[in-house]
Amino acid sequence: MNLSFFDQFASPSLMGIPLILLSLLFPALLLPTPNNRWLTNRLSTLQSWLFLLFTKQLMLPLNKNGHKWSIILTSLMTLLLMINLLGLLPYTFTPTTQLSMNMALAFPLWLATLLTGLRNQPSMSLGHLLPEGTPTPLIPALILIETTSLLIRPLALGVRLTANLTAGHLLIQLISTATIALLPIMPTVSILTMSILLLLTILEVAVAMIQAYVFVLLLSLYLQENI
């Protein structure tokens, strides 16, 4: 098996200059800052409508203290959404396929929710380690289990995003290689494979959006427990 299928995930650099920074900054070009006009262009209107809808949806279950997190969560969602969707274009590089980047996003944010909870309402936060109504003999085991599940959250957040996107990109590359390789040999099977590729691409667009949403949603859920 050719191991060079993983070459698409190598961090790009041009003559030693890492280009991942440019891939991270490019989405900013696609999101214009709204100006003071009443009637802006269609892109700004669409963008404002989307952001307001998303922020409202995300902040509904949170109390007033949680609303301080609205900017960081909405901007995180926008960044992840744009990076994931831009990665589906041909020849582009997706920074979220790098585990280092996703862990750098997940770990500090999760730690912030944990420390907020422990600092402001310590007994409530620790109380989440034991679900209501557990039978008494099970309590020690359950506390250990819940602590493990708490400590594994940042790892799960980061790895979920990385694995989903990496797997999707790999699948697309494998199936397209198969389509091209089959074209001179069995054109009918090649067309079948191409229809699979089409469906896969639609799935990947959905996955890109869903994964970004899930990341931010889980963070807001962790925040709800702790704030």
Added chain:
Amino acid sequence: GPLSERRLMDVRLGELPAWLATCNFSPQGLLGGMQKAWSSYYDKYINVKRGGPAGITMLLAGYCILSYSWNYQHISKASFLGSV
């Protein structure tokens, strides 16, 4: 008008080296040039009353071509039926 104040699209080919000599190549100058280029693109194709997908699509196509050029050295070594 005078050569230093004309935009790049208004400069004739023969005058190009002279125009380049009047350019400000310091970091502030380059940043200012990039800002001007971006805002003229934005105002012409995106910030219009009835814009469509064309403005953004040109931007994305440019991004794809740029990414291709960055990857070209790596891609050109692949054989056709192998993987990239």
